[in-house]
Amino acid sequence: MERTDTDVDEFLAGVEGPRGDDLRTLDRIIAEELAGLERVLWHGPMWGGTEQRIVGYGGITQPRSRGASIEWFLVGLADQQQHLSVYVNAAEDGEYLVKRRAAELGTVKVGSAAITFTSLTALDEAAFRSMLRRARELTPDAR
Template sequence: MERTDRDVDAVLAALDGERADAIRELDRVVSAEFAGLERALWEGVFWGGTEQAIIGYGAVTQPRPKGGSVDWFLVGLADQAKHLSIYVNAAEDGAYLVQRFAPELGRVKVGSAAISVTSLDRLDLDAFVRLLRRAREVTPGVR
């Protein structure tokens, strides 16, 4: 995936469908918590080989397990075929924060560093905001 120069607001405005309002609301929440940090559209082939468009918040440089590093986002938001995905690339004490906050996040599916939600009313927004704040706190060099 690569960071693009496409206008995130224009992409959000062009969305339609049942989850369009939900993704715009999540964008509002994440943008408020990450004010002053980068907000960019990432596009390309994502893990698993699927073509994706992800709104990335907060730029980070992450080391790769086999050496080198990669530019990436701290939090990402994507509209999938059947759900919204929220990626939180922050860890504390060797564990992804999503795992730590999982019991508080509501009726959502949680992976290692991702939250899948079918509708916004299933996500506990207060817990989500706490997760975002902690992600920003524990990630040095986020910009």
């Protein structure tokens, strides 16, 4: 994936219906908790080869277990075909925060570093905000 010059607000405005409303609400929450960090639209194939558009908050250099480090985002927000996804690329004691806090986040599906859900009502906002604040604390070099 690569950073784009696409205006994030224009991109978000183009998503219609209740999912668009949820996406914009999540954007506001993430932007509030990560105030001062960059907010950029990323575009291109994700790991599995699917074409994605992800709003990335906070630029980081992420080490990889195999190969060179990559430029990436601390938190990413995406509208998928069947759900919304939030990626949190911060770890504590060797485990991604999403995994560590899975039980607190609501009735959502949790992967290694991703939370997925079909409606914002499934996500516990207070726990989500707390996780975002901790991600920022753990990643002081985010820009």
